[in-house]
Amino acid sequence: MDVKALQARLRNFAAARDWQPYHSPKNLAMALMVEAAELQELFQWLTPEESHALTQNAADKERVADEIADVLLYLLQLADLTGVDVEAAVEHKLRKNARKHPARPA
Amino acid sequence: MDVKALQARLRNFAAARDWQPYHSPKNLAMALMVEAAELQELFQWLTPEESHALTQNAADKERVADEIADVLLYLLQLADLTGVDVEAAVEHKLRKNARKHPARPA
């Protein structure tokens, strides 16, 4: 995935619709959260087992895919606007997580 | 960003810590949401202007970057587990969004 190219497309998409005044980091963080809730809602009343099986159904899988995309698109726009390098942030966090949670001995 | 390579690393990271029993799609969607809330919390009491300025401070920028990474890491794990192709989902959603929100006339 070409993160920077995708962020440029999203920047142009928002500009062509005059959405920049609405796109403060605060508002994008709120919008991301609302999409995360719509994603969570798809699993809300399911047992753990049913949640594993949900995307065997094509229509449900498209719903999950759409909500995953919605979260990601707001996340990339928020990173773009706040000057956060997504890939560097991921590497940095993975190193932190490895220190915080050592693997069990083999 | 090599999404599939990153998903493989996350899969191995979880396996080495025996976390798979906890990683149902339902639980990952919940964890994603909690991280989205921690991201939102950084902007919660700020004015729109202050939210634009927040990441000019290096320590705040690292906090935002860490939370962005946390959201993304759970999102990639959820996509992996549900068999959703992240890049295809993004392209599909961008086309839907373009139909739903036509650009203003130039």
Next chain:
Amino acid sequence: MDVKALQARLRNFAAARDWQPYHSPKNLAMALMVEAAELQELFQWLTPEESHALTQNAADKERVADEIADVLLYLLQLADLTGVDVEAAVEHKLRKNARKHPARPA
């Protein structure tokens, strides 16, 4: 507001619809969160000033009122199921908050 009477009504409402198997504390906490997101969504793209003015419009006020009720109804059900006394919890938390955030000198 008679909290215990309301909780009894909600318990009967759920029982008459055979919803108890879905009403684990975990699922109710998820449902509460989804309703909180729907409430937040009403304010998402508004300026602080617009958010103050929103409920001057009767239709918007009803939307806000409905979402406030949805959050409260799940909260009361979750408290009922986990054996939490809502009024005691509120008094306890108000005392904690007063210690944590002393009032400014007059």
Next chain:
Amino acid sequence: MDVKALQARLRNFAAARDWQPYHSPKNLAMALMVEAAELQELFQWLTPEESHALTQNAADKERVADEIADVLLYLLQLADLTGVDVEAAVEHKLRKNARKHPARPA
């Protein structure tokens, strides 16, 4: 629970700390959501059965009670600020829910 008395106490508490400028409806809705996430986080990795058992432990029960109180306190402040009558909103929503979800035949 005396909702209006509680709202008056919360109004005075915020005023004595000069918090009113931060308490737009938008910000209170965000704060409520963050507290809802902290509540959800307590149940995040639990099985449905473990989520039922959590509050048998006194320390966990206090955590749940504190988060329930936090959600409720923001909810009451948001209702106060937007002019929503909480008890009327609840009655209105219960009637709507009864129409939307008829009870099963006995």
